Amino acid sequence: MTRDGPGPSPLVLIVDDVAALAEQYAYDLRRLGPFDAITAADGAAALELITAEPVDCVILDLELPGTDGFDVLRELERRHIRTPVIVYTGTGSYDRCAQAIRLGARGFIDKAEPMERVAQEIRTTLERERLVREVAALAREAGRDSPLIGSSAAMHTLRAAIARLAPIPAPVLIVGESGSGKELVARELHRLAPDPRGPFLAVNCAALPHELIESELFGHERGAFTGAVTLRKGAFEAAAGGTLLLDEIGELPAAAQAKLLRVLEQREVTRLGGNRTVAVSARVVAATNRDLDAEVVAGRFREDLLYRLNAHVLRVPPLRERLSDVPELAQHLVVTTSARFRTRPRRLSPAALECLMSYEWSHNNVRELRNVVERMLIACDGEEIGAADVPADIRDGGAASRVAAGNPPRTFHERRAEAERQIVRAALERNDWHVTRTAAELGLADHASLHKIMRRHGIRRPEQ
Ligand SMILES: Nc1ncnc2c1ncn2[C@@H]1O[C@H](COP(=O)(O)OP(=O)(O)OP(=O)(O)O)[C@@H](O)[C@H]1O
Ligand SMILES: [Mg+2]
Structure with missing residues (x-):
């Protein structure tokens, strides 16, 4: 489950190995808030909660047994988790706080400081996060950072359809081949939603074991099954006020399909092992590279669920149907990949582009093109990527598809x-x-x- 953006009400996680202290902080913050507060006693538990719960801000003790505060900061950085962290320490060591800031902490407080100061620091941090997100959203809206590359008519049609569907709350089904950009389209729907500051959450229905998928989606009450030691909010709850992408929906097991249908019909979820219902406010988007009609015929997908999902369908065209997008995409990928590799961007020669444009890209579409660009950047010594830098299988593949078409x-x-x-x-x-x-x-x-x-x-x- 991936998550970005805040939930509807600020949830603060307090990490301290002295349970009584953490509880006192939680109590005071709830009172001074308006905050929700949960606690963790060590670094490992903190990391688990940050991924499982919609935590908006973390108060982190630097001195912890085992995985200490610095380790937690490093791990968050490694996993690209941007949840803001304020470190607090009892030792009063300025050097250690400075080190935490270098590792990505947004601020630091002393354990001796009054709670009002702590609450204020949290408010300031949350406000700064909100502004950062808002500026990013505005920059994207201004078109400076549009994630969907491509000027082909097919892409224009797709963008127009996204813009039409973005403001309405009904489910949307995104279909398209592997690597064609379905997730990017889902993110674009979210970006253009009435309130893009809500969370965007993606659950991959194929990546989770059958026995976990329902608790992942719908959550569970404490003690719902062996191993359910704590209450857990599901994806529908965590995505409240935002967008929930159900990726690879075709892989959803039958029992979960039945539950999902009920959730979509009633617009409310019940956690496993519970009877309290929670209203669903998330926009639901499903994606698949399967032919769901055929799955229905084969008895693997519920027809009534398909009807719930396919009132609005966005079809992402495969790259071979918009080969005119290849130069623009390749250029974009050269720039972004070079930045990631911290190397200077290279030019793509017309000959190299010609090779890329005569290939079918049938395996993995834009993702395959991205991998090829990576390989070319590594292979290329000069200022310009030439035809010789194009991987042989792509050059030959292009030729092979022409041979197959009877026209070498x-x-x-x-x-x-x-x-x-x-x-x-x-x-x-x-x-x-x-x-x-x-x-x-x-x-x-x-x-x-x-x-x-x-x-x-x-x-x-x-x-x-
Ligand atoms: N139009 C596009 N402009 C820029 N980048 C794109 C575009 N389409 C796809 N990409 C990039 O190609 C890669 C694959 O896209 P994405 O993950 O959205 O595909 P997908 O259809 O969800 O694939 P899968 O079926 O394997 O889940 C990503 O790195 C994405 O950023
Ligand atoms: Mg995907």
Whole structure:
């Protein structure tokens, strides 16, 4: 389960090995708040709670037995968890506090300070977090940081559909091949939601063992089953006020499908082993690379659940249906990957781009392109990524798919035909497969001439 953004009410976690002290802090903070407060006695328990509960702020003792405060900070950094941490210490050592700040702590307080000061420090930290998120949301909205790359007609259509669906609370089903960008589309739906400051939570239905999935989604009461030693909120509760992505929904076991259907119909959840109901305020988005209609026919997916989910469907087109996006995507991936590798970005030569554009990308779509860009950046010594830096399987793969199509472009004529095919395809994509408009853009006499060229090259509009 991944989580970003706060829950509806600030939840503070106090980590101290002296239980009485932690409880006193929790008591005072609830009183001074408005805060919710929970406690943990050591670093390991703290890390578990931070991932399991919608913790908004952590008060962390630096001196802990075993996993100490510094270890907790390092682990949060390693897992990219941004929950703000305020460290507190009884030793009054400035050096240790400075070290904690370097490890990512947002502030520090002395155990001797009055509780009002502590509450104020938490409020300031939460407010700063809120502002950081708001600025990020505004920057994205201003289009400076739009996560979905691609100017093909297919991507324009997809973006328009996302913008139409984002404000309404009904479930959305995102379908598309592996690595085509389904999760990114779900995040875009969240980003454009009426309140993007709510949490975005993704649960991968395929990654969890069957016996855990229901408690992950719906939560459990203390003692609901062996091992349920504490109460646990499920994903529906943790995503309150935000977006819940049910990834790989096609893999959901039958019993969980039945429960999910009830939750969607009644808009409320009951934790396992309990009878209290909690209203669901999360926007539910499901994603799959399976053909759910076929799954229904095969008896593996409930038809009534599919009807609940597929009133609004977003189809993410595979990369081979929008090859004109490849240059822009590849360039973007070069820049982001170089930044991640801390190397300077390199140019992509036209020859390298041509190789990338003649490949089918059928295995893993944009994810495969991302991996190829990584390999090219590592292989390339010079300023420009050339055709020689393109992995051989991609170059040969492109050639192989042309051979499979009965058209290996070896001679001049064949290569010219291949280029023509690419130009026409890209123009059609730009014009949303409108033949007359494309013919005009290409300066052809009329739509009949374009039809003739399309027939010659076997170009057909992909199915919607
Ligand atoms: N249009 C796009 N613009 C920029 N990056 C993209 C785009 N589409 C996909 N990506 C990147 O490609 C990778 C795969 O995308 P994502 O995880 O969203 O795919 P997915 O459809 O959810 O895959 P899977 O079926 O394997 O879960 C991610 O790194 C994502 O950032
Ligand atoms: Mg995914």
